[in-house]
Amino acid sequence: MALVLEKHKMPEQDPQVRAHNFQEVALGYDEETAVAEANRCLGCKNPQCRPGCPVGIDIPAFIGKIKERDFDSAISIIKESSSLPAVCGRVCPQENQCEKNCVLTHKGESVAIGRLERFVADYQLDKNEEVKPIEFAPDAQKVAIIGAGPSGLTCAGDLARKGYKVTIFEALHVAGGVLSYGIPEFRLPKDKIVKREIDNLQKMGVTIEVNSIAGRLFTVDELMAEMGFDAVFVGTGAGLPHFMNIPGESLNGVYSSNEFLTRCNLMKAYDFPNHATPIAMGKKVAVVGGGNVAMDAARTSLRLGADKVYIVYRRSEAELPARAEEVHHAKEEGIDFKLLNNPVEIIGDENGWVKSLKCIRMELGEPDASGRRRPVAVEGSEFELDVDTVIMAIGNGPNPIVASTTPGMDTNKRGNIIADEETGATTKEGVFAGGDIVTGAATVILAMGAGKKAAAAIDEYLKSKK
Amino acid sequence: MFKIMYKKELSPGIFHMDIEAPRVAKKAKAGQFIVLRVDEKGERIPLTIADFDVEKGTITLIFQVLGASTMQLSALNEGDSIVDFAGPLGQPSEIDGNMGTVVCIGGGIGVAPVYPIARAMHEAGNKVISIMGAKTKDILIFEDKMRAISDEVIIATDDGSYGVKGFVTTALQQLVDRGEKIDQVTAIGPGIMMKSVCDATRPLGIKTIVSLNPVMVDGTGMCGGCRVQVGDEMKFACVDGPEFDGHLVDFNNLMSRGRMFREQEAKAKDHVCNIGLGR
Numbered sequence: 001m002a003l004v005l006e007k008h009k010m011p012e013q014d015p016q017v018r019a020h021n022f023q024e025v026a027l028g029y030d031e032e033t034a035v036a037e038a039n040r041c042l043g044c045k046n047p048q049c050r051p052g053c054p055v056g057i058d059i060p061a062f063i064g065k066i067k068e069r070d071f072d073s074a075i076s077i078i079k080e081s082s083s084l085p086a087v088c089g090r091v092c093p094q095e096n097q098c099e100k101n102c103v104l105t106h107k108g109e110s111v112a113i114g115r116l117e118r119f120v121a122d123y124q125l126d127k128n129e130e131v132k133p134i135e136f137a138p139d140a141q142k143v144a145i146i147g148a149g150p151s152g153l154t155c156a157g158d159l160a161r162k163g164y165k166v167t168i169f170e171a172l173h174v175a176g177g178v179l180s181y182g183i184p185e186f187r188l189p190k191d192k193i194v195k196r197e198i199d200n201l202q203k204m205g206v207t208i209e210v211n212s213i214a215g216r217l218f219t220v221d222e223l224m225a226e227m228g229f230d231a232v233f234v235g236t237g238a239g240l241p242h243f244m245n246i247p248g249e250s251l252n253g254v255y256s257s258n259e260f261l262t263r264c265n266l267m268k269a270y271d272f273p274n275h276a277t278p279i280a281m282g283k284k285v286a287v288v289g290g291g292n293v294a295m296d297a298a299r300t301s302l303r304l305g306a307d308k309v310y311i312v313y314r315r316s317e318a319e320l321p322a323r324a325e326e327v328h329h330a331k332e333e334g335i336d337f338k339l340l341n342n343p344v345e346i347i348g349d350e351n352g353w354v355k356s357l358k359c360i361r362m363e364l365g366e367p368d369a370s371g372r373r374r375p376v377a378v379e380g381s382e383f384e385l386d387v388d389t390v391i392m393a394i395g396n397g398p399n400p401i402v403a404s405t406t407p408g409m410d411t412n413k414r415g416n417i418i419a420d421e422e423t424g425a426t427t428k429e430g431v432f433a434g435g436d437i438v439t440g441a442a443t444v445i446l447a448m449g450a451g452k453k454a455a456a457a458i459d460e461y462l463k464s465k466k
Numbered sequence: 467m468f469k470i471m472y473k474k475e476l477s478p479g480i481f482h483m484d485i486e487a488p489r490v491a492k493k494a495k496a497g498q499f500i501v502l503r504v505d506e507k508g509e510r511i512p513l514t515i516a517d518f519d520v521e522k523g524t525i526t527l528i529f530q531v532l533g534a535s536t537m538q539l540s541a542l543n544e545g546d547s548i549v550d551f552a553g554p555l556g557q558p559s560e561i562d563g564n565m566g567t568v569v570c571i572g573g574g575i576g577v578a579p580v581y582p583i584a585r586a587m588h589e590a591g592n593k594v595i596s597i598m599g600a601k602t603k604d605i606l607i608f609e610d611k612m613r614a615i616s617d618e619v620i621i622a623t624d625d626g627s628y629g630v631k632g633f634v635t636t637a638l639q640q641l642v643d644r645g646e647k648i649d650q651v652t653a654i655g656p657g658i659m660m661k662s663v664c665d666a667t668r669p670l671g672i673k674t675i676v677s678l679n680p681v682m683v684d685g686t687g688m689c690g691g692c693r694v695q696v697g698d699e700m701k702f703a704c705v706d707g708p709e710f711d712g713h714l715v716d717f718n719n720l721m722s723r724g725r726m727f728r729e730q731e732a733k734a735k736d737h738v739c740n741i742g743l744g745r
Binding site: 171172173181210211212213216217218238239240241243245249250252253255256258259262263266267268272273274275276277278279280351352396399400401 | 687689693695702716731738
């Protein structure tokens with residue numbers, strides 16, 4: 001068979017249309033395209049894709065099943081390693097992981113592993129199969145998980161399958177963490193995908209308690225001493241947003257990306273006033289930052305009715321940390337990339353609202369500690385960008401509530417919980433941690449990988465205690 | 467679901483509700499707040515805890531009907547439920563037995579969150595002088611409760627219909643003028659009131675604590691909407707506060723940020739009025 005050098009295209013909503021709605025951008029493969037794409041896989045004897053997956057999915061095996069049109073077996077293989085395949089198929093940065101080392105990249109594009117994962121995950125969700133509840137032993141040990149985001153959900157799924165009784169405590173009113181409050185509907189549908197993946201975990205036997213603020217309603221010590229839990233996993237995720245520490249960040253019209261996206265995604269401000277949470281914004285928006293969150297905030301602004309949306313990023317295109325696909329989609333939709341520009345001040349009008357964003361041009365100098373070329377300000381090159389809304393998407397620090405109420409669980413100087421990279425074990429016995437609260441802001445799949453490793457380690461720990 | 471166990475309209479537009487939330491009641495401390503949502507389409511609204519009863523398992527909230535969400539909440543009755551209720555949030559008030567003479571100032575419904583703080587200070591053995599401010603006598607709340615836990619209560623009404631005619635600062639000045647040695651002031655109320663109190667105590671060097679209620683979404687330390695300028699630091703009211711050293715708070719910015727959603731709030735209120743409170 002002749003080698004097909006390019007991935008099969010995934011149908012997408014037209015950029016001009018989708019920039020004004022919140023429906024999903026990418027529409028997914030149909031069966032025929034999925035099988036044709038699977039047939040591009042050479043079935044390498046020594047597959048390089050699998051080591052690139054943070055949760056270790058047996059990629060060649062599931063693709064092999066798609067070739068045979070045995071989609072049920074394909075999804076079963078994925079689920080041995082991943083609790084949230086429909087999510088990962090949509091939001092993983094595959095080009096830096098599994099697809100990066102695909103042998104086909106020597107000649108052309110890799111196999112579209114992410115799109116195939118998404119296809120079989122959606123195939124199964126659409127079948128609405130009964131989820132079989134796990135039968136727990138009467139003396140099953142109990143594990144508490146703090147935070148119902150990617151790491152916590154993964155850890156919970158793996159532990160439940162091993163026969164542990166798992167309760168997830170979630171501070172917000174819905175589970176999902178960043179999947180619910182952060183990643184927009186048009187990239188990761190909430191009711192269709194996130195809610196159903198979480199419902200399935202609950203049907204399997206995982207208990208989720210929302211509105212439960214660990215560290216305030218109960219401490220980690222109380223979970224273990226009074227509430228009967230034998231181990232605890234802390235996956236509290238992203239905390240307070242970073243700001244740049246420039247003048248004007250408290251003006252009206254300035255948001256952190258966390259606030260802006262939470263209003264829109266979790267609270268559904270795009271449906272205001274039918275949903276009660278508002279977003280106050282103008283027609284000209286500057287989003288500061290170059291990661292996935294910045295792309296999400298920029299594209300959300302368009303959909304909320306902005307006429308002009310800028311990405312302001314201090315390095316060049318090559319250094320943009322966002323997934324290639326997000327940058328591509330953002331450009332298609334008309335986002336204006338102001339690269340090599342750094343904000344120095346947000347200027348307000350007489351009513352305390354944003355009037356413009358003062359920036360300075362940058363050029364790339366010598367490589368810094370991260371290996372990327374350090375951006376250096378070009379003296380005297382300041383200019384004002386005419387905007388009325390500014391969204392800061394430059395990362396976040398850890399949430400302090402659990403760490404500050406858990407004696408014996410150490411944090412580093414940034415406030416992140418110190419945890420063993422391989423096991424998630426913290427400095428406190430029986431307490432494990434993973435995801436953004438340990439690593440600082442990272443990706444969904446890395447958090448899932450941490451949740452998975454911690455589940456294995458908790459299993460070992462509890463077996464040794466029994 | 468969280469059941470409304472008790473409801474009373476204290477004065478026109480000001481409501482008292484006890485919500486059944488035993489786990490929260492067990493852990494609540496003076497100075498903390500909760501976040502609630504009325505229904506599935508509701509916004510998350512932060513309200514300071516006005517009282518808690520461990521035995522009954524209830525949290526007392528006092529709120530004024532201002533926007534769409536408080537209007538909806540006020541339309542519910544005893545036996546009805548709200549969908550979400552999370553807390554206790556924020557840092558408890560710092561209270562010990564060696565505070566000396568404390569003046570607790572509550573303006574408007576700010577009296578409600580001051581009450582548990584004043585009570586805790588009183589129970590710890592401090593001398594508590596309370597100043598309660600209201601526009602007029604009819605909308606004064608919590609008078610009996612405050613009298614029960616205060617060594618002295620001074621009431622100030624804008625129109626002079628009860629107590630001292632003037633603002634809470636007028637009453638505070640009277641205390642200063644009679645030579646009362648004040649070790650700390652705790653003031654809760656509208657931004658402009660807290661600012662005036664701080665302006666009065668700053669030259670006298672009296673430590674002044676204020677409790678802020680800025681815009682919040684999650685209330686758990688994630689969104690950053692509640693950022694306030696305190697001295698040269700940016701602080702987050704939900705995890706660093708809600709109480710701060712009033713002499714360091716940038717009240718002008720706080721009040722300006724409080725107006726950020728004014729246009730939307732009016733629209734939401736119209737919407738609720740038009741389609742009815744059931745949404």
